[in-house]
Amino acid sequence: MSGVRVLVGTRKGAFVLTSDGKRQKWDVGGPFFGGWEIYHMKGSPADPDRIYASQSSGWFGQVLQRSNDGGRTWEAAGNKFVYEGEAGTHQWYDGTPHPWEFKRVWHLEPSPADPDTVYAGVEDAALFRTTDGGQNWHELSGLRKHGSGPRWQPGAGGLCLHTILIDPRNPDRIFVAISAAGAFRTDDGGTTWRPINRGLVSQYIPEPTAEVGHCVHRIAQHRARPDVLYMQKHWDVMRSDDAGDSWREVSGNLPSDFGFVIDVHAHEPETIYVVPIKSDSEHYPPDGKLRVYRSRSGGGEWEALTNGLPQHDCYVNVLRDAMAVDALDDCGIYFGTTGGQVYASANGGDSWAPIVRDLPAVVSVEVQTLPRRSLGEGGR
Amino acid sequence: MIRVTLPAHLRTLANVGTEVSIDVDGPVTQRSILDALEVRYPVLAGTIRDHVTRQRRPFLRFFACEEDLSHESPDAPVPPAVATGREPFCVIGAIAGG
Numbered sequence: 454m455s456g457v458r459v460l461v462g463t464r465k466g467a468f469v470l471t472s473d474g475k476r477q478k479w480d481v482g483g484p485f486f487g488g489w490e491i492y493h494m495k496g497s498p499a500d501p502d503r504i505y506a507s508q509s510s511g512w513f514g515q516v517l518q519r520s521n522d523g524g525r526t527w528e529a530a531g532n533k534f535v536y537e538g539e540a541g542t543h544q545w546y547d548g549t550p551h552p553w554e555f556k557r558v559w560h561l562e563p564s565p566a567d568p569d570t571v572y573a574g575v576e577d578a579a580l581f582r583t584t585d586g587g588q589n590w591h592e593l594s595g596l597r598k599h600g601s602g603p604r605w606q607p608g609a610g611g612l613c614l615h616t617i618l619i620d621p622r623n624p625d626r627i628f629v630a631i632s633a634a635g636a637f638r639t640d641d642g643g644t645t646w647r648p649i650n651r652g653l654v655s656q657y658i659p660e661p662t663a664e665v666g667h668c669v670h671r672i673a674q675h676r677a678r679p680d681v682l683y684m685q686k687h688w689d690v691m692r693s694d695d696a697g698d699s700w701r702e703v704s705g706n707l708p709s710d711f712g713f714v715i716d717v718h719a720h721e722p723e724t725i726y727v728v729p730i731k732s733d734s735e736h737y738p739p740d741g742k743l744r745v746y747r748s749r750s751g752g753g754e755w756e757a758l759t760n761g762l763p764q765h766d767c768y769v770n771v772l773r774d775a776m777a778v779d780a781l782d783d784c785g786i787y788f789g790t791t792g793g794q795v796y797a798s799a800n801g802g803d804s805w806a807p808i809v810r811d812l813p814a815v816v817s818v819e820v821q822t823l824p825r826r827s828l829g830e831g832g833r
Numbered sequence: 834m835i836r837v838t839l840p841a842h843l844r845t846l847a848n849v850g851t852e853v854s855i856d857v858d859g860p861v862t863q864r865s866i867l868d869a870l871e872v873r874y875p876v877l878a879g880t881i882r883d884h885v886t887r888q889r890r891p892f893l894r895f896f897a898c899e900e901d902l903s904h905e906s907p908d909a910p911v912p913p914a915v916a917t918g919r920e921p922f923c924v925i926g927a928i929a930g931g
Contacts, residue, residue: 488842512892512926513842513880529846529876533884555885 457779458523458821459787460504461795462491465813467506469524472808476785476799479808485527486518493774493817494524495561500568501821505530505587507558507573515557519587530587534558534575537594543577544606553577553597560774562617566624574614578605578631580643593643596629601648601665608632608668608687609733615773616672620679628682628697633658633668636684638697649697653686670713671773675722683725683752685715685773690727692752703752708739714776718801719784723751726778726786726802728771736791737768745788747802761805762796769794774817781822789815835866836921840893843881843924847874852921861916863895864907881924892927 459470466484497503506518517530545551556576564570569586581590620626625642635650668687684691691700704710709729718724743762746755769792779785786798793812834854871878894903914920
């Protein structure tokens with residue numbers, strides 16, 4: 454029987470949650486790297502026991518961790534992220550030039566084919582790649598230097614590259630998203646890049662339809678239809694049917710179209726999920742009700758999923774990397790909150806239950822769908 | 834041998850106890866101590882000093898012999914008691930957070 458391994462990054466360490474295919478009883482492993490911020494953990498699709506973790510600290514900077522045994526043991530990998538050539542400047546919050554300075558790794562995206570190849574999205578925004586299992590990292594500087602970089606400006610969380618999607622049909626096509634610059638695409642493996650933000654409208658920037666400057670919070674994609682992209686922007690839920698060449702709004706009847714996460718059902722490319730948040734100054738759900746919204750039509754029409762979620766006095770946030778789906782049938786949906794809960798649904802969102810309630814604030818959630826043997830003694 | 838004490842998180846990262854002892858070639862300075870420390874414990878590279886600028890991280894301080902050496906030149910000789918191993922060179926994490 455298959456099982457799942459949920460990788461949870463928090464403000465004070467990492468946790469590994471395992472269960473069988475029923476996803477009712479869970480083993481909780483961790484904390485790993487206690488006291489450190491774990492912005493993201495992700496396993497290699499080519500070798501699920503290979504997991505990478507971004508470990509950082511305001512005191513001690515960036516550390517990269519790697520596990521070769523499914524998260525039981527870890528070893529430090531390379532942590533040297535150096536911008537290629539002259540770093541140059543981006544815009545600071547007040548519009549003045551500010552030098553590019555590496556701060557942390559926000560997102561790790563292992564190659565679908567090679568466990569030793571991983572992409573890292575970092576703050577200040579840039580894309581790095583390792584081809585030796587994380588020992589050495591090299592910038593794909595064509596992104597930062599394609600021309601619009603000096604106009605990029607940080608969002609409230611910093612100038613971060615937080616989303617990396619590798620086209621499952623064509624590994625040379627990669628999508629990334631940056632707060633607050635927008636979405637970008639390469640079709641040549643990362644050498645050249647171009648903004649893909651046509652159709653985005655952001656009233657909070659001087660030119661609402663500018664080529665860059667949009668605060669994209671997250672992009673999601675279904676493996677079977679990689680040209681269809683879904684986006685949760687600072688405000689607005691968007692959809693593209695042409696690999697990002699153009700976007701249209703699909704916020705529809707959401708109670709708020711502000712939010713951070715967005716994800717796609719593993720087996721239904723038109724079924725998508727968001728968690729509406731009241732506003733950019735009130736980072737909690739509308740009306741104190743934690744509701745996942747599901748659209749079965751690729752956006753536009755949305756239904757609230759509330760069964761098992763707190764429906765009063767709930768004022769947590771769900772951050773941009775904190776939702777994931779498994780590949781079981783029924784599809785499992787997972788998300789973590791800044792209140793330390795990790796909720797799971799084993800039926801596509803119809804009902805929810807907390808796996809854990811009292812972790813440190815959750816920053817990221819990823820899930821691996823595994824054959825039982827990979828779960829080891831800890832998996833049920 | 835030069836004695837160096839590390840903050841708790843770096844001890845865990847390097848899998849060492851409260852204090853480590855290292856050999857330092859040539860003049861004993863902050864730079865030569867940290868260079869030797871990073872050679873002995875490569876996992877500490879980038880955690881005390883920035884990889885590129887080699888500057889001390891803002892929330893770390895260097896103390897020895899009840900003196901704050903944080904703003905001394907990295908190439909200035911450390912106190913003789915540190916150079917002879919009688920006193921440790923202390924890497925201290927700022928008390929910050931809440």
